[in-house]
Amino acid sequence: MASWFSQLSSTVSSVAGLNTTVESVKTVAETAKDGQYYGKLDDHDLDWTLASGSSTENQIFYITTPSGGFAFVQLIHSNIGIWNPTISFTCRFYDPSKNINVFKNINMSKFELSTDRRSVKTDNMNITLLPDQQTFKVQITHPELVVSLDFTRVDRGFKVGEGKTYLGGDKGSAAGFVSHKFWPRAVAKGTFIIDKQLHEIDGDGMFIHAIQGMQPQLIASNWNFVNFQAKDAALSMMQFQTTKQYGAVNINQGSLVLNGKLICVSVDNHVELLDLQKDTDTDYDIPQRIKLTWKGKTIAEEGNTEDTKDVQVTMVVTVKNLIDKIDVLAEIPWFLKKLVQTFVVKPYIYQWLDTATAEIKVGDETVTVDGQCYQELVFVSGF
Numbered sequence: 001m002a003s004w005f006s007q008l009s010s011t012v013s014s015v016a017g018l019n020t021t022v023e024s025v026k027t028v029a030e031t032a033k034d035g036q037y038y039g040k041l042d043d044h045d046l047d048w049t050l051a052s053g054s055s056t057e058n059q060i061f062y063i064t065t066p067s068g069g070f071a072f073v074q075l076i077h078s079n080i081g082i083w084n085p086t087i088s089f090t091c092r093f094y095d096p097s098k099n100i101n102v103f104k105n106i107n108m109s110k111f112e113l114s115t116d117r118r119s120v121k122t123d124n125m126n127i128t129l130l131p132d133q134q135t136f137k138v139q140i141t142h143p144e145l146v147v148s149l150d151f152t153r154v155d156r157g158f159k160v161g162e163g164k165t166y167l168g169g170d171k172g173s174a175a176g177f178v179s180h181k182f183w184p185r186a187v188a189k190g191t192f193i194i195d196k197q198l199h200e201i202d203g204d205g206m207f208i209h210a211i212q213g214m215q216p217q218l219i220a221s222n223w224n225f226v227n228f229q230a231k232d233a234a235l236s237m238m239q240f241q242t243t244k245q246y247g248a249v250n251i252n253q254g255s256l257v258l259n260g261k262l263i264c265v266s267v268d269n270h271v272e273l274l275d276l277q278k279d280t281d282t283d284y285d286i287p288q289r290i291k292l293t294w295k296g297k298t299i300a301e302e303g304n305t306e307d308t309k310d311v312q313v314t315m316v317v318t319v320k321n322l323i324d325k326i327d328v329l330a331e332i333p334w335f336l337k338k339l340v341q342t343f344v345v346k347p348y349i350y351q352w353l354d355t356a357t358a359e360i361k362v363g364d365e366t367v368t369v370d371g372q373c374y375q376e377l378v379f380v381s382g383f
Contacts, residue, residue: 023168023175025246028253029267031161037253038265038299039159045181046129046209047117048077054176055079056212059127061138061151063188064229064372065203070094070323070353071192073138073147075125077111087111089125091145093192094323094353095199102194103324104145136207138190149190151205155262157183160253167219167246176214178240178251183207185234185257204229206236216380217347218243223378224271226254226292228315228358230371233258235313235358237269237292254294256311258360258367264311266296273377274316281325282348284379291316298362309363317373319352326351350377 029037049057060074071093078086087108094101108123118129124142129135140147159181168175186205191198206227212219220240228235237254252271256264273287294313301307328347356373359366 023246024170025168025242025249025251026166026170026174027249027251027267028160028163028165028178028180029251031164032267033161034300035297036300037160037267037296038262039161039163041133041157041159041181043133044117045157045159045163046133048113048120049117049211050077050079050085050113051211051213053079053213054215056216057210059209060207061136061149061188062206062208062227062374063149063201063203064205064227064353064374065201066231066372068096068353068355068372069201069203070372070374071201073125073140073149075120075122075127085111087122089122089140091140091147092323093194093199098199100194100199101323104142106142106144146193147190149188149201151207152187153183153207154185154187154260155257157181157207158255158262158265160265160267165251167214167242176219177211178213178219179211180238180253181209182236182255184236184255184262185229185260204234206234208238218245221248221380223376223380225376225378226271227374228356228371230358230369233358233360233367233369233371235292235294235315237271237294239269239271254296256294256296256313256360258362263298263362264294264296265299266294266311268295269293279325282327282346282379284348286350286377287319289316289318290375290377310361312361313358315356315358315373317352317354317356317375319354319375321352321354323351323353325349346379348379351375352377 056078058076063071074090076088091104110123112121120127126139128137134153136151138149164177164179166174166177188205189202191200221243222241224239226237234257239252242249252269254266254269270293272291275288276285279286292315296311297308326349352375357370359368
């Protein structure tokens with residue numbers, strides 16, 4: 001979320017190369033082999049890389065509860081190449097039954113990796129990946145917030161192909177890249193202490209390790225993210241549209257977990273924004289409904305492609321419950337904000353959590369599941 005824009009206030013004078021020539025993109029789907037988009041996470045896929053140059057890396061843990069609650073915690077390491085890295089954590093805790101909706105964004109200074117680069121300690125936040133790579137332990141200790149979470153993977157994680165989209169060239173010659181690794185389903189348990197009040201949480205989790213290997217406003221003009229969690233199913237979708245410099249291409253990756261098993265990783269997915277209405281606060285056109293479709297095949301086990309089945313999923317979500325609308329540049333000085341908005345970007349993040357129904361067809365069998373659907377719609381720039 002916020003990691004997509006943590007560098008923006010530092011890049012007012014860094015927008016270069018924005019001409020009319022469309023540069024090449026090698027999408028994450030094009031790194032896959034034999035038409036199978038599922039890529040197994042290897043022993044080092046969840047390592048912190050701390051890529052050099054202009055890059056942002058983050059780990060984010062989402063939690064959805066059956067009763068309609070929601071939370072996430074995120075650690076961000078942002079490096080613009082010439083200044084010291086910016087370290088921060090963000091956290092949201094939302095419980096409508098108690099009328100609680102809290103968001104925190106805290107800057108820190110310390111960032112220490114473990115020897116194996118899989119765990120990290122900061123001033124106020126620790127993330128520990130246990131040796132079996134099936135469980136994260138997340139701790140936040142701060143005067144405004146105390147969090148303790150156990151986050152255990154259900155079945156397996158994935159990446160699409162090699163897990164990276166390359167912008168402005170191929171591997172080794174690209175101007176930058178975007179990387180995502182996923183745990184689409186997890187068991188999340190723990191506690192949040194907010195305003196000296198203890199809140200226990202027990203729900204369905206989703207984890208993402210993301211890297212943006214270039215300045216975010218040069219990567220994408222907009223993003224869509226979906227995290228749907230139901231009793232017997234989980235759906236994820238992440239889509240970004242590259243900037244005009246890179247052809248305004250929609251790059252999408254998604255997954256289906258059914259009955260505790262990751263059965264499909266797909267790229268032929270689509271987001272359709274319906275019944276648009278202009279938000280006078282931001283001048284962006286905001287949907288009242290969002291149609292989401294996934295299309296792919298079940299994962300071929302051990303290369304046996306003959307046993308795969310067609311997978312189709314459709315979900316139309318009426319977005320009524322806006323958790324937050326975030327002006328990403330709100331915290332920087334007014335004159336700099338106006339300069340950035342005029343010449344660079346006007347980033348806003350819309351976050352919804354709504355009940356939704358997904359129709360899932362696998363082969364000849366169709367099931368309908370009800371669950372909680374968290375969505376982010378992110379506007380970055382018009383480049």
